[in-house]
Amino acid sequence: MANARTVTVDGNEAAASIAYRLSEVAAIYPITPSSPMGELCDEWAAHERRNLFGTVPSIVEMQSEGGAAGAVHGALQAGSLAVTFTASQGLLLMIPTMYKLAGELLPFVMPVAARTVASHALSIFGGHSDVMACRQTGFALLCAATVQEAHDLACIAHMATLRSRVPFVHFFDGFRTSHELQKIRVLADDDLLALIDRDAIAAHRARALTPDRPVLRGSAQNPDVFFQAREACNPFYGRCTDEVAVAMDRFFEHTGRRYHPFEYDGHPQAERIVVVMGSGAEAVRAAVRHLVAEGERVGLLQVRLYRPFDGERLAAALPDTARRLAVLDRTKEPGAPAEPLCLDVQMATRGLAQPPLVVGGRFGLSGKEFTPAMAATVFAELERDAPRHGFTVGIVDDIGHHSLPLPDRELPRDLPTPASATTEAVFFGLGSDGTVGANKSTIKILGESADRHVQGFFVYDSKKSGAMTVSHLRFAKEPFEAPWLVGRAGFVACHQFQFLERHDVLAHAADGATLLLNAPFPPEEVWHRLPSEVRQRIRARRLTVHAIDAGAVAREAGIGGRINTIMQVCFFELSGLLARDRAIEAIKQSIRKTYGRKGDEIVRRNHAAVDAALAHLHSIAIPADDGDARPKPPTVPPEAPEFVQRVTAAMLAGKGDLLPCSAFPPDGTWPTGTSRWEKRAIATAVPIWDADICIQCNKCALMCPHAAIRAKVFEPAALDSAPDGFPSAPWRGKDFAGQSYTIQVAPDDCTGCGLCVQVCPAKDKGNPRHKAIDMQPVLPVQARERERFAFFAKLPEADPCDVGKLDVRGSQLLQPLFEFSGACAGCGETPYIKLLTQLFGDRLLIANATGCSSIYGGNLPTTPYTTNAAGRGPAWANSLFEDNAEYGLGMRLAVDALGNRARQLLVDLAPELESVELAAGLVNWPSRRDAHWFARQRTRVDELRRRLRQSAAPAARELDQLADYLVPKSVWLVGGDGWAFDIGYGGLDHVLASPRDVNVLVLDTEVYSNTGGQASKATPLGAVAKFAARGKSVDKKDLGLMAMHYGHVFVASVAIGAQDAHTVRVLRAAEAHPGPSLVIAYSPCIAHGYDLVFGADQQQRAVQSGVWPLFRYDPAAGERGEPPLVVDVPGGRLPVADYMRNEARFRMVEKIDPEGFRRYARGAQQAAERRMAVYRHIAQLRFPDAVAAAEARPEPHR
């Protein structure tokens, strides 16, 4: 094994590589950060890669993690070797099945990218709360701390499970290990064959459930026998730890890599020892080495096998000299005497001759950074007279004062990495500029060199448009582990110049480091464009500065905004890690490998960019004086609220790690309306309005995904204080007569997607290229538009009562209460949500399923839901992915309950308050309620409150609190197709089956968008998606038709880009329907594979072709004796293939299998026609009883 092949992979791939080769069946459900493991298996199977047994594993995507666990259970019982991958909530959904798997002693390994379980908030990042929630299931828990271990322990877990029959969770830290790139030594198929016990596999197969040897499993047992039978498994667990130890020994003999269930590292006579599991062990190890070198008697006990927990082995691994142990748990169990690992260690050491003091602490929740310097503070704590129990490390706890002091971040916070001469580099890029991809390429190029070890870790922000990525790279001649961020970078690259104004890009630059800037300016201007703080840092740390206008090089080469390869060339040139010619050839080779099969032109253009790069790279002279220095602008403006100034601004500035516990509401409550303070300025071009051409249709405002272009009407007198040249036109409408009208862009909030211009129907008759809004480069107009938007924002919002007609045009005069989200540029979902807030925002409750809409809706640091001038606005909450329908129903039940209580109190109190007439107005809600009625109702509530406050009765106080429930609330259950069609379908179906007044908005992108485009049951026939790599062979589920069958559910299909007026009408009708309503909304998504500026055009094609018919099923119409279903647009006006050819998700099939594409196109055409045939049938239905009743009713007076 000395010559084992090396590859550069991340932890997910390292683990999946073993799982794939040792499995015959994989049941998958995507969840971050484990999704790549399933995706890789799907990709390998699509490439017909074979497993160890010479077959291609069967990969099946399920509807939930619970479903995946169930499928795996069946596959194991029926005798195959099976796998699934998961994390966090997904793992929790598997727990019931995990009891079964363990109880039935089924050999099985489940790789888990351990992730924090959502509590007060969701987090996608690493933590052990998920695996800790499984420690009672009977599964063995084996923890890998590094990428190499993720590979090796996967093998050891398989070896042990086959021999012990105890199923294993093989886990490693989400993101920190699952997504870290490292060069590892690979286990070849021959290694696995040598290590895996084929007899054990045969024994497993011999136990298969088969009619050839029939047995019964899954019996129900009574009190007489269950207990004894349950205890019968004990010997297996006793053997399991031995099997793990034996497997580790055999593994060592075969590979030379040594692992132990508990592994001690440190001073042989250590007195102070930290016990820890996972990647944190490497930070502790680095601290131990440093401290031991300084003469301290400290050590690390690393836990690899956590369940079955072998206390004796743990005790035996400790040096006899151990006096004080600090056990670090990467989880929190509120109310427990200690976190679980600590409790187990306390139990294990209790019986020792000289039991050490064992204290517990928490670290690293939700991927919180854990460095060797932080680990050193734990050893320092153990040295105190009375070390604290229940401490935290890595945060500032100013409430319970449990936290250990943070190392000073401005000092070198990392202890030296073990390897000598480590090169550390940090790259700041945009998600869309290819920085991460280029860095992964760099790592692989350097990793191919036999004598170089590499590491790459990538930090993403939570926005989906204009997202910043920070790449942390290390290179060294010796093997090293450093699972923490780069702290003293010798090379810092800023691939987007604007970051220098908003982020502390140089925070981790080492003295004398090289700074590479992508600057869209001539070299002589670069220095003068730098904020003064950056200049000071450059001088203080004696940085050398280089700049390139990579955007210009990229444009010249025809590769758009992908500056990645250009910056990669500059990195190699400046870092000197490879000779110039060798570096350029390696980059070109990498380009050929990555893009070669996509076409020669792509390779040629990228090669041209590579060749052109160095001629544009310039060294920047640092002038003696800084007369023109200007400071960075403040992170948020001074008028921002106190919370935003104190908390949000720190998070925006990248200082969130330093915020203390007291800064945060303890229950996850968060103020709304914060996105308006985050001025991201990510657009390179923004829409500019021409008042003379505009026809005032407001389609631009309707379609804007980010509420960044808005319409207002206002008194002309307001223009007296307007900035010079502020455009306006007389409003052309009967409502707001005599008022002025303006369309204005928020230049710092626009993403530059261009959708508004695309949908603008107003063209200059003399020059049709010029529309009422045109995209213009932002820099020349930025200052002017900022001033104009600031003025525009202060103009009063329209009163809904004054809007003549609540159609597309009228609705867009209402204030959007969802603005400036982090959704993708051109997002197809957000226009619906924004419209929802314009129509019902001041009385809107939203239950939001996890997914894209919960991320752009609720991912900190800033969130888009906001309030009107009265302080009212959408109240929004996310529970889980799977339970959203039930969650929203619960909200409805609560609103109804509180409303009923309010009505009851009102009726009781009315005589006393002399308010009988007022009460009658308050409790008698008409079936049709318009803005005027709501305004009057709020006035009545105000009047009620005034009277209530004159009463001292307790009931009056109670009613005062509940009076707002006398204004109807609008409850909406919002989520994507992954929720509504798959994981949450059971709950959704149940909620629709109830008579309650809930409204469901399904933002149907036809894939799991948030986790990266996995197929859902909404994925249409012929579309390529992950887990449908050659095109989905079954058409999408007709959720609308299924809901129609209940009869009492209002059901509609909308496509705002195709028929905007229809969408407005449907949302209002759905809201007005007194029972459940379901609106399925076509939502273009980046996963469809086309430029979303054409999103509305493509919606037109979908509707016109019949792939997405527009319809309304209104139970009230059925009751009137009319057909309940109206098909507003049946399609049939365009071949379905014409729609399909415009999207890469369909075209990709044509590129893989042209005949397959034609087959799918025919199938999709047929499916659309068949579906319409069914709809037409329903659209002719008249329920006999309703017709009879209608005929019996007297004719209304005409």
Added chain:
Amino acid sequence: MSMDLSTTYLGIELPHPFVAGASPLSDTLDGARALADAGIAMIVLRSLFEEQLDQEALAHHDATLAHTESHGEARSYLPEPAEFVFGPDEYLGHLAAVRQAVSVPVVASLNGHTQGGWTGFARRIADAGADALELNLFDVVTDPHRSSADIEHELVEITASVCSAIRVPVAVKLSPFYTSLPHLANRLRVAGARGFVLFNRYFEPDIETDLLEVHTQLQLSTPRELQLRLRWLAILSGTVGGDFVVTGGVHDVEDAVKAIMCGAHTVQIVATLLRHGLGRIEELRQGLADWLREHDYASLRQMRGSMDSSRAPDPRAYERANYLRALQTHRGFGDA
């Protein structure tokens, strides 16, 4: 006795002159088989457009790459297929399959975009089994700084490089929009072109007046288009020489007769097949034979070129401008 309708085009012996022009009819294997079964003499496939392939590859690349590695929860948003049938592979695969599936000759067509593309794709088309290659040379020039001499020079260079790169015969598909078509055709002949296709038909722009938008579309040809072709067939056949095929405007036997008299070795038909179905092939073949018989021709070869500029009784008729012809027509009315 059956009429001899045989002809030779680019050295390929054909039983009759009716050839299926580039159209959706040959986009599928079944379609190509049906053409052959219906008795077509030769099949011309649609062009491989290098620029379109590049644009498509770039568009696909952008669509799939634009959002990769940009968010923590998703490395990408579309799967990465093991094999792409990108670039010319799909075209070449289809060419090879059609060639295998039918016994009639198959002509490929190429519209290159780069020098390397022209020769590279031409080689691959030849390797895929094409019996001949049409070079589809025309593009719409909008640059006021490119001269006609420069453009013609490029066309000749491309033709020369393709003809020297492959052994299968090459015909050049021309447009009528050259200042001196005979001069250009002559240079192309010298460069190695063995024949000419007259003329290319284009997507033409149209205006949607309500929407103020330009739409381009390809209309089916009409018999009126034939006259322009007859003139240049007659002139080039009589002056430059080489093999000629007319494409555009041949809808019935009379049209075919005129084209052949002006020098066409074959006639490409598309619109009439789309309108009347594949039975039209046999109708035209039989109709042509009957016409020849009724008009006492011994064979098609006897008729071919009989009215070209070297043999027509009044060759200047092809050269006169419209103005002169109108005057003559007018005088004729006066005589009556």
